Amino acid sequence: MSGPGSKEPTPGRSAAPITAVPVRYPERWVAAGIILVLAAMFVHMLFTNPAFNWPFMLDNMFSEPVVRGVWVTLSATVLSMVIGVVLGIVLAVMRLSGNPVLVTVSWTYTWFFRGVPRLVLAVLFGNLAILYSTIHIGLPFDNYWMPWLGLEGDARFFEIDARTLLTGYTAGLLALSLSEGAYMAEIIRAGLQSVDKGQTEASQALGMSKSKIMRRITLPQAMRVVIPPTGNETIAMLKDTALLAYVPVTIELFYQLQAIGTRSYQIFPMLVAACLWYLAITSVLMTGQYFIERRFNRSGRGTARERIVGGAH
């Protein structure tokens, strides 16, 4: 090889910096101008259109039932996500178990709950008490096998009135968390499958049991893949709690805001209030998600180096 490559490297030679006329894009400025005018028209409308009725909105947005509704929304989000994640782990492990019954049950569950809209689920669970007026806890099929064995009575230990158990809130929470379980199952399955097979083999070679390998090796590594979409799911779930209004859950945020709007014929300001409340809460969640992901990436890979190296000094 000859040419520049074969020369001795000569570091540190100076050169004059490039000064060139940049390319101009006038059409971009035209587009920006048009959009600015449209934006100004929109802001003007916000302040002048009386239908917004800002004072009314501000007066009612922070009223006591609305603030209580915010707490209901937050608690429903947290609870349905927690149940959803636990359910998702179980379903994902079932799906990957290799047992045909478990695989089929998991697949069917996911198919059903991903296939039915959450709004329909919410209304369906709200009417579940039609199916079961009372809920019995006991041995299954007792009405068949007890007479067959010549036994009298039943094998039910206690019963609950469905209308006490399946109150609006429980029914709605059930609908949301069961549905979430199906989505989380897919996310967690993808996470588990993303972990290299060599990890399992190395753990097996060390004599670790299957459950230990799952808990100590596979799941922690799957988390890196699972956490970002779970953050998105949490934010989506917060918005979907508005569906509880159709169960109906009367103490819920959206229901309360709508109720105030209907009662006072000020429907639009209250819908805007709903937008603002959901925007505010999702913004907080998004900020939280940003920090969680940043932190998680650090402990997982890459910047762990900085922590160690930094700590050594």
Next chain:
Amino acid sequence: MAEKTRDHGEQEAAPETAEGAAAPGDALVVAENVHKSFGRLEVLKGIDLQVRRGEVMCIVGPSGSGKSTFLRCVNHLEKLTAGRLWVNGELMGYRQKRGRLYELRDSEIAAQRSDIGMVFQRFNLFPHLTVLGNIVEAPVQVKRVPRARATERAMELLERVGLPDKANAYPEQLSGGQQQRVAIARALAMEPSLMLFDEPTSALDPELVGEVLDVMQDLAGGGMTMVVVTHEMGFAREVGDSLVFMDDGVVVESGSPAEVLSNPRHERTQAFLSKVL
């Protein structure tokens, strides 16, 4: 540095040598007509092998010859299709009762495996744990060794593989050679009576091969029983007690390394060695 680790190894592994001497000549691994098929593809076509206690056996052969598969059969990462395999007098993966074979439970297989260390071509360290975490994981979780004692032992092992200052590093911060040395320390932490090496230097940059081979040589010097699948003929010749040449799922030739390497009797061995030596 290599000299230093060697000294350490000899001191530490002394009891193992004594143990080996107590039962001279008896076989730690016995493979009898081992067959393994993946679907219709027959990878192992009847392997008969014996590894004595304290012996270092190197298995060489072209890729696809079944040497890695055989190694994975030894600790039951792969189920045999036919034949029998004993380690330490125990039938791997099965219990034989009145002429019938019963599969062992997962926990029983795990117990058998915990006595066999394995080092992989691609290291397979746990990326979410520190070097120390990697080494103490199995002793603490499987053997229920108190964490403090496991940590103490882990530090000794790190000293032995020449990485005492890397205890708190994460695997990805280490070079390939360092990762493989940690992987060896991790396997040794379970105090196995047999170590399996599956092409331990094949994924390494050439300049890092030596440091791993040094650790393995030190281990061999300490009396560890080792089965090493490798392409490092120099290691096989210097450290190995026996050499097995495999091709197409069968053992073509075996014997002392010097004998097989310098005077191969079989045509296929000659053809292979002419390419790699």
